[in-house]
Amino acid sequence: EPEVTQTPSHQVTQMGQEVILRCVPISNHLYFYWYRQILGQKVEFLVSFYNNEISEKSEIFDDQFSVERPDGSNFTLKIRSTKLEDSAMYFCASRVRLAGTTDTQYFGPGTRLTVL
């Protein structure tokens, strides 16, 4: 069964450094998402992406964050200057089609980001 993959599984970085989290969505999917989950807290929506542009973003997704689909398979989340509070699990998700109300988002296994 196709699945969303994410790399790396764990990223440790120093505060102020740039990180890029990578995701390979399921190949025929059209919508892509990034979520984060701070340890012990709810999953939070960051951004949705369709047709090579951001569809929606939350208040968390400030100027320090950016997303890109550099080629036909990868979907990346960049944090320009990491802060301690960026430490979290980051999940990528993808969905197959635009219309319909019951299409499922498929989540990747996540990247655990630790900012020191």
Added chain:
Amino acid sequence: KNQVEQSPQSLIILEGKNCTLQCNYTVSPFSNLRWYKQDTGRGPVSLTIMTFSENTKSNGRYTATLDADTKQSSLHITASQLSDSASYICVVSPSGSARQLTFGSGTQLTVLP
């Protein structure tokens, strides 16, 4: 503000027993409600999806119910197995958005032998 509240926060049961998890939401307008299973350190995996017109949906030993009038949902797990130990998250989708989902905090289920 759209909110999803789940109860109980945690639950411990013995293998083979049944259990029911609750979800109340204030998300409006409402498109659909999903139950996800999240193993520790892993991404959420979809169990069921229900629209406002559906009041029950089954997936193996998992049965979800939805009362759109009272804005309540439940997830019933029958004949629990050790592998059912996980966080169960209720997620509600508002209509009219780019499929943003409102996540509950989850119920942490532990199944003991």
